Amino acid sequence: MVKLRYGYLVVEGPHDVEFVGRLLRNHDLRRIFRLDELDSYWSSSTLIPRKYPPDNDLRKRVPVPAFFQSSDISIAVHSAIGDSRIVETLEGTLDNTDMRENATGIGIVADADYGEDATQKRWNSLLKQLKGILELPERPGDVLKSQPNTGIFISPDNVSEGTLETILLKCAGTSYPGLYEGAERFITSVDVDALNSRDRQDFKKPSGKGKAVVGCIGDVLRPGKAIQVSIEDNRWVSGETLGIAEITAMNQFLEELFDLS
Amino acid sequence: MLDDIKITGFRGLDGLHLQGTSKYNLIVGPNNSGKSSLLESLFLHCSPLSFHVLPALMSFRSGPLQGDLRSMFEQLGWFFTKPDVHDTRGIKIEGAWKGIRRKTKLSMYETDGESVEKLLSANRPPTSLKFAQPARESRSEGIRIGTIHFYFRSDKQEEITQIYDFVIKESLEIPPPKIEADIRALFLEAHFHRNLDAGIQEYDKSVKKGYEKKCLGLMQKIDPDIEDISILLTAGGSPQLFVSHKKLGRTPLSNFGDGIKRMYLIAASMVSCEGGVFFIDELESAIHSNALKSLADWISQVAEELDVQIFTTTHSLECIDALLASNFSESDKLSLFKLRSKNDRISCKKISGKMLKNIRYELGQDVRW
Numbered sequence: 001m002v003k004l005r006y007g008y009l010v011v012e013g014p015h016d017v018e019f020v021g022r023l024l025r026n027h028d029l030r031r032i033f034r035l036d037e038l039d040s041y042w043s044s045s046t047l048i049p050r051k052y053p054p055d056n057d058l059r060k061r062v063p064v065p066a067f068f069q070s071s072d073i074s075i076a077v078h079s080a081i082g083d084s085r086i087v088e089t090l091e092g093t094l095d096n097t098d099m100r101e102n103a104t105g106i107g108i109v110a111d112a113d114y115g116e117d118a119t120q121k122r123w124n125s126l127l128k129q130l131k132g133i134l135e136l137p138e139r140p141g142d143v144l145k146s147q148p149n150t151g152i153f154i155s156p157d158n159v160s161e162g163t164l165e166t167i168l169l170k171c172a173g174t175s176y177p178g179l180y181e182g183a184e185r186f187i188t189s190v191d192v193d194a195l196n197s198r199d200r201q202d203f204k205k206p207s208g209k210g211k212a213v214v215g216c217i218g219d220v221l222r223p224g225k226a227i228q229v230s231i232e233d234n235r236w237v238s239g240e241t242l243g244i245a246e247i248t249a250m251n252q253f254l255e256e257l258f259d260l261s
Numbered sequence: 262m263l264d265d266i267k268i269t270g271f272r273g274l275d276g277l278h279l280q281g282t283s284k285y286n287l288i289v290g291p292n293n294s295g296k297s298s299l300l301e302s303l304f305l306h307c308s309p310l311s312f313h314v315l316p317a318l319m320s321f322r323s324g325p326l327q328g329d330l331r332s333m334f335e336q337l338g339w340f341f342t343k344p345d346v347h348d349t350r351g352i353k354i355e356g357a358w359k360g361i362r363r364k365t366k367l368s369m370y371e372t373d374g375e376s377v378e379k380l381l382s383a384n385r386p387p388t389s390l391k392f393a394q395p396a397r398e399s400r401s402e403g404i405r406i407g408t409i410h411f412y413f414r415s416d417k418q419e420e421i422t423q424i425y426d427f428v429i430k431e432s433l434e435i436p437p438p439k440i441e442a443d444i445r446a447l448f449l450e451a452h453f454h455r456n457l458d459a460g461i462q463e464y465d466k467s468v469k470k471g472y473e474k475k476c477l478g479l480m481q482k483i484d485p486d487i488e489d490i491s492i493l494l495t496a497g498g499s500p501q502l503f504v505s506h507k508k509l510g511r512t513p514l515s516n517f518g519d520g521i522k523r524m525y526l527i528a529a530s531m532v533s534c535e536g537g538v539f540f541i542d543e544l545e546s547a548i549h550s551n552a553l554k555s556l557a558d559w560i561s562q563v564a565e566e567l568d569v570q571i572f573t574t575t576h577s578l579e580c581i582d583a584l585l586a587s588n589f590s591e592s593d594k595l596s597l598f599k600l601r602s603k604n605d606r607i608s609c610k611k612i613s614g615k616m617l618k619n620i621r622y623e624l625g626q627d628v629r630w
Contacts, residue, residue, distance in 0.1 A: 046627045046630070049624065051578075051582070051621060051622070054623055056622070091619075092620040093620075
């Protein structure tokens with residue numbers, strides 16, 4: 001059996017997992033769903049959770065990474081289930097495994113969110129939290145070539161404010177222009193003031209409208225299913241959208257981080 | 262506390278550095294990664310110049326030392342990591358105890374085998390070791406198989422050497438150590454609860470310290486019908502621990518399940534270690550996972566009351582989780598050390614209690630290898 005290379009990526013949430021997975025699929029990595037098909041490095045490692053429920057909370061999802069594998073490399077993409085747990089997820093896994101010595105690349109994909117200098121603030125915050133844990137390059141989106149390679153990609157493009165949804169909306173504009181325009185019109189027409197404060201709480205956040213548009217499109221494409229199913233199955237990432245600048249940037253980041261040909 | 266310990270030349274541990282210890286220290290790793298060896302080396306370090314520690318540690322793994330004196334000497338040699346080039350073998354353990362630096366060394370010197378063989382042809386070597394009083398200063402007469410040299414020094418003690426001669430004569434007596442041990446330490450191996458006389462001395466100490474009810478309380482977590490424990494003489498005149506039980510009446514502790522015996526032994530032994538260090542090999546041995554939480558809570562409470570530092574090996578995730586859920590999980594009272602073998606060397610990685618909680622509770626990951 002050929003010995004594989006390994007990679008580890010921490011992302012904010014399940015949508016990010018599927019989006020990255022679609023990009024990795026273009027490099028011939030396929031998702032592994034069965035434990036007995038997973039490379040023995042992962043199944044004998046500690047990355048597969050053995051304790052339920054997380055933090056004694058029955059509502060919490062079990063933080064199982066998604067594994068993407070080719071004949072050359074096996075990459076674990078680990079959802080932190082929230083931006084506040086990105087560093088704890090990375091640090092805990094690095095403390096508990098030998099990935100610093102064995103992985104080709106270790107990285108993070110996080111959202112810039114919104115506000116003045118959002119990307120720089122996010123970058124600075126992550127740099128500060130990761131000091132002493134992981135050596136990093138000088139800028140977001142760059143990859144430090146070392147053992148392992150390291151880097152942090154800040155969506156949408158390492159420069160502008162925004163989130164993964166910013167990229168998804170551009171993808172929708174290219175792949176599903178009709179759906180996109182319809183969803184935009186609907187969301188714009190929503191009378192937010194008719195909702196009570198609790199109902200409109202998330203919608204009124206800076207990323208709220210964008211997420212609602214993505215949700216509408218996803219619900220048409222995969223009715224009744226979670227958005228991540230649509231991201232995996234539909235043409236958010238496709239031949240037509242690979243040329244979008246933000247996707248090109250993330251693709252390049254992943255290629256350099258994991259030495260993908 | 263014992264901390265910043267470097268171990269060289271002890272069994273498979275050569276250049277191992279244990280740093281950042283806590284009140285409670287869990288040692289994990291695959292089979293044969295050196296977990297028990299680490300406990301043994303630390304126990305040896307707590308008992309400077311004490312030859313008797315070596316046969317005691319040997320007996321935990323393979324029973325009492327067997328055979329004649331040459332055979333015994335050879336068996337004791339297995340405590341030493343064998344060097345690539347045959348030379349004087351040495352064990353070195355350096356560390357700090359309550360901020361005071363200390364160093365323990367052992368060296369072993371063998372007489373040429375051929376010479377011993379010739380001299381032995383007309384002699385019948387002794388088959389047992391006795392521990393003599395008082396200490397002897399002069400080297401013994403007879404056929405010398407070899408010697409084991411113990412060295413010790415600390416910030417408070419100038420270097421002192423004690424030489425144990427393995428000399429074949431009618432009886433061999435081992436003198437006591439030249440200095441009193443400055444660290445109160447106890448080693449509890451995984452199956453000691455099966456010894457008939459296990460717990461008798463510990464019972465005595467627990468009563469004198471007023472902890473007998475507390476020790477009983479731990480057993481009652483498993484069997485609430487246990488009412489009391491005491492020492493009685495058997496028909497043959499030997500002291501034995503007896504349990505007063507609501508349903509069984511007065512019954513020897515040896516008749517109870519291993520779990521009850523082990524829980525009692527852990528409890529009573531801990532009381533003996535007040536102000537010192539308690540080494541427990543395989544904490545979870547014989548104890549059902551449901552009882553581990555009670556044990557962890559008890560240990561954490563008494564360790565604080567009696568200022569006992571604990572080093573434990575474990576293979577059990579339930580054991581780790583039970584300790585995490587106890588008072589040890591507060592701040593820096595719990596540390597986990599992972600041992601693993603890489604490039605023929607055993608290395609040690611520390612995970613703090615706080616990170617351990619993150620890894621177990623949030624990430625749900627296994628931490629045992």
